[in-house]
Amino acid sequence: MGILIVISFINPFNVARWGTVAFAVAMFSYIFYFRLVYNSLNPLQILRGIFTSFLILCILNFVLAILYPVLGVTFVTTIFQAGGDIWATRNGTRAGAIGIFVTPANLGLFSVIASGFFFASYLNGFEKKISLLTLILTAITIILTYSRTSYITLVVILFAMFYIYKNANKPLLSLKSFFLGMVPALLVLYWLVFLSPFSATFLKTDADDMYQARLDHWTMGLEIFHTSPIIGVGINSHLEFVNRSPALSRIVHNDFLTSNPIHNTHLIILAETGIVGFSLWIIFIISGFRKAKINLSQNINTILSLTQISLIMTYIIYGFTDWAPVSHSTFPIFLLFTFFFNKYSPESQVPTV
Numbered sequence: 047m048g049i050l051i052v053i054s055f056i057n058p059f060n061v062a063r064w065g066t067v068a069f070a071v072a073m074f075s076y077i078f079y080f081r082l083v084y085n086s087l088n089p090l091q092i093l094r095g096i097f098t099s100f101l102i103l104c105i106l107n108f109v110l111a112i113l114y115p116v117l118g119v120t121f122v123t124t125i126f127q128a129g130g131d132i133w134a135t136r137n138g139t140r141a142g143a144i145g146i147f148v149t150p151a152n153l154g155l156f157s158v159i160a161s162g163f164f165f166a167s168y169l170n171g172f173e174k175k176i177s178l179l180t181l182i183l184t185a186i187t188i189i190l191t192y193s194r195t196s197y198i199t200l201v202v203i204l205f206a207m208f209y210i211y212k213n214a215n216k217p218l219l220s221l222k223s224f225f226l227g228m229v230p231a232l233l234v235l236y237w238l239v240f241l242s243p244f245s246a247t248f249l250k251t252d253a254d255d256m257y258q259a260r261l262d263h264w265t266m267g268l269e270i271f272h273t274s275p276i277i278g279v280g281i282n283s284h285l286e287f288v289n290r291s292p293a294l295s296r297i298v299h300n301d302f303l304t305s306n307p308i309h310n311t312h313l314i315i316l317a318e319t320g321i322v323g324f325s326l327w328i329i330f331i332i333s334g335f336r337k338a339k340i341n342l343s344q345n346i347n348t349i350l351s352l353t354q355i356s357l358i359m360t361y362i363i364y365g366f367t368d369w370a371p372v373s374h375s376t377f378p379i380f381l382l383f384t385f386f387f388n389k390y391s392p393e394s395q396v397p398t399v
Contacts, residue, residue, distance in 0.1 A: 162356025
């Protein structure tokens with residue numbers, strides 16, 4: 047990542063170098079903090095600290111989700127984020143819980159990541175009752191966000207985590223994995239989208255507008271990529287690039303598209319870091335998943351390994367329709383789990399949790 051930051055800073059296409067610097071300062075600050083924690087506490091203390099922290103956050107978000115939208119107490123939407131009341135109603139189209147975040151998508155993503163962690167804890171017998179109860183609370187919170195992507199991602203990761211945990215020593219690509227893992231998940235997804243009480247969320251409301259907006263955003267992202275395909279236009283700078291590009295200004299005539307990041311995390315990585323950065327992203331996904339699977343098969347670092355699998359899958363799925371995975375409220379969580387997962391994997395030769 048350090049190399050990508052240097053490349054971004056000297057990139058001639060980068061029109062927002064201070065945005066790249068801001069990203070670098072934030073990222074290295076979090077890593078420095080995680081290293082201090084790693085050097086000061088033992089693995090069990092760290093695991094309990096993460097568990098307790100996420101427990102408190104999930105309970106708080108659940109309470110706020112009940113207050114709004116269930117009870118209609120709108121003032122809670124502005125306690126943590128200015129303008130939260132606007133995003134909580136999606137500009138008046140439909141209500142959705144935002145908790146301590148600014149949009150339902152961010153709360154949904156956080157809750158999905160937390161669900162993965164608590165399900166991993168439950169499967170491994172760590173604070174089993176509390177883990178199960180918290181998993182139920184996060185599921186209810188996700189329902190109240192009315193976030194389509196969060197619904198789909200939660201179903202996929204829970205099925206995948208359960209199957210991988212129960213078949214850690216077996217290959218993923220097999221007929222058994224297809225029939226026992228993928229088919230049940232696909233059936234549940236079909237029910238969710240077309241037959242469940244939530245189907246209107248997918249098929250009616252503002253679905254068509256949102257799908258079209260994402261298609262427009264993806265087109266914009268590909269246009270940025272074509273401008274600088276090898277090294278991109280610089281980390282944390284694609285919106286500024288759009289607003290300063292005469293060519294893109296002639297194509298894009300929508301304030302939403304030019305004021306909101308591309309609703310596709312993978313396209314953001316491709317547009318901002320080019321083929322070089324995107325290749326590293328793919329390598330990270332494959333190597334991280336493989337390392338976690340090996341840990342599970344050897345019964346090493348199982349909670350963080352299973353959580354890492356759910357995290358990677360969440361970023362893959364969520365990344366196709368939203369930019370929340372790289373938002374300032376979610377990216378530190380990604381760094382947190384990835385840092386400690388790698389530190390307690392076998393290569394580090396450190397006692398495991």
